[in-house]
Amino acid sequence: MFNRLSEKLGDIAHKLRGAARVSEADLDATLREMRMALLEADVALPVTRHLMNEVRERALGAEVAKSLQPGQVIIKILNDALADLLGGQRRDLDLSKIPSVILLCGLQGAGKTTTAGKLARLLVSQGKKVALTSVDATRPAAREQLQVLAGQVDVPYIAGEGGSAAAMARSAVKQAGRDGHHVLILDTAGRQVVDDELMNEIRDVATAVGATERLLVLDAMTGQTALQIAEQFHSAVNMSGCILTKTDADVRGGAALSVAHSTGVPIRYVGTGEKVDAFELFDPQRMAGRILGQGDVVGLVEKI
Amino acid sequence: MSSFFSRLKNGLSRSRDALAQMVPGGSVDALSEEEWIDIEDGLIMADCGAELSGALVHKARKRRGGSIAALKESMISMLPEVAPVNEPAGGPFVLLVVGVNGTGKTTTIGKIATMFRQQGKSVLVGAADTFRAAAVEQLAVWVERAGADMVRQHEGADPAAVAFDTIKRGVARNYDVVIVDTAGRVQTDRGLMDELAKVRRVITKAYPEAPHEVWQVVDGGTGQNAVMQVEKFREVAGTSGLIVTKLDGSGKGGIVLQLSHKFGLPVRYVGVGETLEDLMEFNAEEFISSLLPDQSAD
Ligand SMILES: Nc1nc2c(ncn2[C@@H]2O[C@H](COP(=O)(O)OP(=O)(O)OP(=O)(O)O)[C@@H](O)[C@H]2O)c(=O)[nH]1
Ligand SMILES: Nc1nc2c(ncn2[C@@H]2O[C@H](COP(=O)(O)OP(=O)(O)OP(=O)(O)O)[C@@H](O)[C@H]2O)c(=O)[nH]1
Numbered sequence A: 001m002f003n004r005l006s007e008k009l010g011d012i013a014h015k016l017r018g019a020a021r022v023s024e025a026d027l028d029a030t031l032r033e034m035r036m037a038l039l040e041a042d043v044a045l046p047v048t049r050h051l052m053n054e055v056r057e058r059a060l061g062a063e064v065a066k067s068l069q070p071g072q073v074i075i076k077i078l079n080d081a082l083a084d085l086l087g088g089q090r091r092d093l094d095l096s097k098i099p100s101v102i103l104l105c106g107l108q109g110a111g112k113t114t115t116a117g118k119l120a121r122l123l124v125s126q127g128k129k130v131a132l133t134s135v136d137a138t139r140p141a142a143r144e145q146l147q148v149l150a151g152q153v154d155v156p157y158i159a160g161e162g163g164s165a166a167a168m169a170r171s172a173v174k175q176a177g178r179d180g181h182h183v184l185i186l187d188t189a190g191r192q193v194v195d196d197e198l199m200n201e202i203r204d205v206a207t208a209v210g211a212t213e214r215l216l217v218l219d220a221m222t223g224q225t226a227l228q229i230a231e232q233f234h235s236a237v238n239m240s241g242c243i244l245t246k247t248d249a250d251v252r253g254g255a256a257l258s259v260a261h262s263t264g265v266p267i268r269y270v271g272t273g274e275k276v277d278a279f280e281l282f283d284p285q286r287m288a289g290r291i292l293g294q295g296d297v298v299g300l301v302e303k304i
Numbered sequence B: 001m002s003s004f005f006s007r008l009k010n011g012l013s014r015s016r017d018a019l020a021q022m023v024p025g026g027s028v029d030a031l032s033e034e035e036w037i038d039i040e041d042g043l044i045m046a047d048c049g050a051e052l053s054g055a056l057v058h059k060a061r062k063r064r065g066g067s068i069a070a071l072k073e074s075m076i077s078m079l080p081e082v083a084p085v086n087e088p089a090g091g092p093f094v095l096l097v098v099g100v101n102g103t104g105k106t107t108t109i110g111k112i113a114t115m116f117r118q119q120g121k122s123v124l125v126g127a128a129d130t131f132r133a134a135a136v137e138q139l140a141v142w143v144e145r146a147g148a149d150m151v152r153q154h155e156g157a158d159p160a161a162v163a164f165d166t167i168k169r170g171v172a173r174n175y176d177v178v179i180v181d182t183a184g185r186v187q188t189d190r191g192l193m194d195e196l197a198k199v200r201r202v203i204t205k206a207y208p209e210a211p212h213e214v215w216q217v218v219d220g221g222t223g224q225n226a227v228m229q230v231e232k233f234r235e236v237a238g239t240s241g242l243i244v245t246k247l248d249g250s251g252k253g254g255i256v257l258q259l260s261h262k263f264g265l266p267v268r269y270v271g272v273g274e275t276l277e278d279l280m281e282f283n284a285e286e287f288i289s290s291l292l293p294d295q296s297a298d
């Protein structure tokens, strides 16, 4: 199943091999196969449509018609379109303010708390003085969980005080400033995007602390709804980026495209396991290869 | 029943609206080409899967001149008959709960324990997630809320040892229900999957008929990856039923159709929120209806 797309693409390339030119009908058939394959990789339907239009436009260009291997060229076009979409607007985290606040938000169970620990560890290794805080008053033992992680990566945990999440966040930021931390990573309770009350709460928290980075933590196994999730969090907190978790589950990762397409924000890191060091920079080319069902599309093209 | 329906309807209202919009006006039969395409798109966006959505619509259009009723029928027919839960003749009912990370296992155990307690049964819960930070503390809160008892060891203890202790104690003290919580793990992690297989083996060693049921918790927002999840967990842990969580959110749970159909697994419960009461018995008819426009729901 994992290799369905690369198989399909191989078939497509083979069928079109040596064709003098790609007919409109050939192209349509190819795009239909590609559409199915992308949907199987959990690329959201509107994003799939967008990509198919993109590939069609690019493919109708002269390049393909003249190519001896039009199938390969079309696959390459799709691969490039994916990588373009995933790789737009790359930049480092903005940590110029002291203290900088990094807000982590997302659905329940996405991996926010774990990611807070991972990110703290990474920033410490870059020479930053980092603290962690949680304003999750909902999930049982949520704050204990972050405290344990803080201990594992050897950074302080700051307990904010106040009646609301926004107040707790504000008090933690003050404390982080007093303690001379460069960065405060702010973990929040999980929430569903259809829950207006909690979406307002996250908006309040982001505003209250002027978070310089507002990162959506998204489970890479998420299906079609990733599009709506990204849109809603973007409209609530004006996301500055996204972190994709649980990519070690052999995910195809269509959700990444949903985020990139609907918000234009960069995907910065990926979670690759449960431990605090299972954290990597996001690589658009590699993710494009994953969505296409294999790591090296150029290699596939050369084999044909 | 009405409470299941209204709660779920509430949770799934967004998908209902989406589909309802696709079928404007009162008539739902004899739809136009565009309307069928819209319905197919709706099913895809609900994570039913592109191939399955296409096949369902195709089949529905061929039958009875093409109606939503036919579509609904073929969707319902994909879900297996739900056999009664495998309850023991004597001794405790032993339930093992498994699934990938963060799907809602621990929370669901809190809800299930509460349900059994409300039926007047004694419940013992084993904290076999000894790995994740504060996992035991989290479970302890739920167990206390439910009014159940718990077996725990230190962090980093062998999960199989915790499971063994739990079953032994459950049998010795004659509990009605024994539930074992396990750590989340991705289906691709060979080491952790082996560990889970061992947990299951040890449970059987401690009490030969156990576990009576192995329920796998699936997040309702999951896409096609869920198929691989269930395939692997069923192989390793012997999944006998599914629980689909977070149906109060934007995830529509359409993947359930494929999971139930492919693996012949019943969906036992659905999670519709984060409190003790947010657990509903699964009802195929009502679940499908809640995904379809109002006109065809009755
Ligand atoms: N395999 C794997 N597991 C992960 C990864 N990131 C997080 N997890 C696991 O996912 C589960 C949920 O993680 P949490 O950090 O508790 O998620 P959360 O978003 O804080 O959850 P809530 O606070 O309840 O909304 C835990 O079992 C984590 O160990 C990852 O990259 N890979
Ligand atoms: N909205 C909603 N949230 C839920 C539901 N079920 C569980 N959750 C939330 O999902 C998050 C993860 O739940 P847990 O019970 O910790 O999940 P788990 O599978 O035990 O996680 P790990 O042990 O880390 O693998 C928590 O924030 C829960 O409150 C549900 O039905 N609806």
Ligand SMILES: [Mg+2]
Binding pocket: A112, A113, A114, A136, A139, A142, A187, A188, A189, A190
């Ligand atoms: Mg958390």
Ligand SMILES: [Mg+2]
Binding pocket: B105, B106, B107, B129, B135, B181, B182, B183, B184
């Ligand atoms: Mg758990």
